[in-house]
Amino acid sequence: MSLLEVRNLRKSFGGVSAVADLSFELNSGEMLALIGPNGAGKSTCFDLLSGQLRADAGRVLLEGRDIATLPPQSIWQLGVARTFQVPAIFSSMTVRENVQMALISRHRAVWRFSRPASALFRGEADTLLAEVEMARQAERAVGVLAYGDLKRVELAIALAGSPRLLLMDEPTAGMAADARGALIGLARRLVRERGLAVLFTEHDMEVVFGAADRVLVLDRGALIAAGDPAAVRENQRVRDIYLGVE
Ligand code: ADP
Ligand code: MG
Numbered sequence: 001m002s003l004l005e006v007r008n009l010r011k012s013f014g015g016v017s018a019v020a021d022l023s024f025e026l027n028s029g030e031m032l033a034l035i036g037p038n039g040a041g042k043s044t045c046f047d048l049l050s051g052q053l054r055a056d057a058g059r060v061l062l063e064g065r066d067i068a069t070l071p072p073q074s075i076w077q078l079g080v081a082r083t084f085q086v087p088a089i090f091s092s093m094t095v096r097e098n099v100q101m102a103l104i105s106r107h108r109a110v111w112r113f114s115r116p117a118s119a120l121f122r123g124e125a126d127t128l129l130a131e132v133e134m135a136r137q138a139e140r141a142v143g144v145l146a147y148g149d150l151k152r153v154e155l156a157i158a159l160a161g162s163p164r165l166l167l168m169d170e171p172t173a174g175m176a177a178d179a180r181g182a183l184i185g186l187a188r189r190l191v192r193e194r195g196l197a198v199l200f201t202e203h204d205m206e207v208v209f210g211a212a213d214r215v216l217v218l219d220r221g222a223l224i225a226a227g228d229p230a231a232v233r234e235n236q237r238v239r240d241i242y243l244g245v246e
Contacts, residue, residue, distance in 0.1 A: 001064055003028045003197050004049075004165055009058035009068075011044050011221075018044040020221035022058070028164065029195045031188055033208045036218035037241070042201045045218070046169040049199070050082045051075040062165070081163035083154055083171055091143030095134060095153050098142055099125040102160035128156040132186060148179040155186070166190075168200040172207075180204055184211045209233055217241075 002025040011019040019041045026032050034042050047053035049060060051072035060068040067075050076082075089098055103121035129135045132152040137145065142153060151171065158166060168187065172180035180202070188211045190196050202208050208215065209229040217225040217238050225235045232238055 002026060002061075003063060004199075005059075005061040005064075006049070007059040007061070009045070009048060009060065010056045011041075011048055011053060012056055017221045019048065019055075022218075022221070022223055024216055024223065024226065026165070026197050026199060028197050029191060030213050031191045031198045031200070031211060033212035033215045034199055034201050034218065035205075035208055035215060039220075040218040041221040042218060043169055044221075046082070046167050046199075046201075049075075050080060050167055076161060079162065079164035080167065081158040081161045081165070082167045082169070083158040089142055089150075089154065089157070092141055094139050095142055095145070096122070096125050096129065096138040098153060099128055099156050099160055102157040106161050125156075125160075128159050129153075131159065131190070132156045148175055148183065151175070151183055152186070155183075155190075159190070163196065165197045165199070168198060170201050170203070172202055172204070177204065181207050181210075187211070 004026040006025070007023050009019055009022040010017070022045065034045060036042055044053065048055050051067070051070055051074070055068050058068065059066050062078055062080065067078060067080070090101065093101070100121050103124055107121070126135060126138060129138050132155050134149065134152050134156065137149060142150065145153065166187070171187070172183050175183065184200070184202060184207050187198055187200065191198050212229055214227060215229055215232040216223060217232060217235070219241050224241065225232050225238045
């Protein structure tokens with residue numbers, strides 16, 4: 001059984017069919033790219049998978065269980081995390097404290113006055129920071145970090161929830177080219193080392209084709225191509241509709 005199986009998913013806004021009859025599968029230890037021009041329906045797809053939006057029709061099966069109608073919090077508890085939309089970042093707190101807060105929330109730990117929060121999950125927080133190569137900046141305030149480093153902290157916060165599936169909608173938006181490759185490369189490593197499944201969107205096609213195991217191409221809500229990077233890159237429809245436009 002696939003970790004994630006999406007079947008005939010649909011979502012319209014008024015007359016606009018944002019996601020039209022979309023079906024695909026994603027396995028643990030797999031990095032899947034979802035690409036397509038602006039307005040293709042990528043973000044809508046992420047919103048449907050994370051519970052931010054309710055589908056008009058279709059099923060979203062997580063290890064066979066239909067999560068399509070669950071609220072975001074329940075989907076998160078089942079192990080589906082979404083990066084880079086993390087409201088719980090406290091800019092005056094340190095990098096480590098932010099990750100500790102995420103761990104406290106995950107474990108629903110009681111924050112006792114008798115025990116300073118700084119002691120809770122400190123070791124776990126440092127382990128996660130090492131995974132995202134931020135251990136040396138653990139004591140810095142989040143508010144002073146470079147943008148690319150902030151993204152790494154957000155990734156550590158997402159990992160604090162022990163996700164099985166990580167959804168990354170344009171994780172590298174606003175980043176310089178070399179930092180983009182580095183962040184996606186980091187996600188790639190987490191897929192390999194943790195057996196995580198990742199669904200991501202990225203504008204830089206070289207980064208997409210270099211990191212993804214498989215690529216899905218959306219156009220006007222519909223899947224127009226799917227396969228390994230080499231096959232998708234050669235697909236004439238993809239070249240016409242998408243890659244030629246870049
Ligand atoms: P992408 O992320 O691929 O750029 P989106 O999923 O954001 O595409 O948008 C897909 C289509 O759905 C677009 O035509 C967009 O205008 C429309 N759309 C997205 N969200 C809404 C919304 N909340 N209300 C109305 N239309 C929307
Ligand atoms: Mg989008």
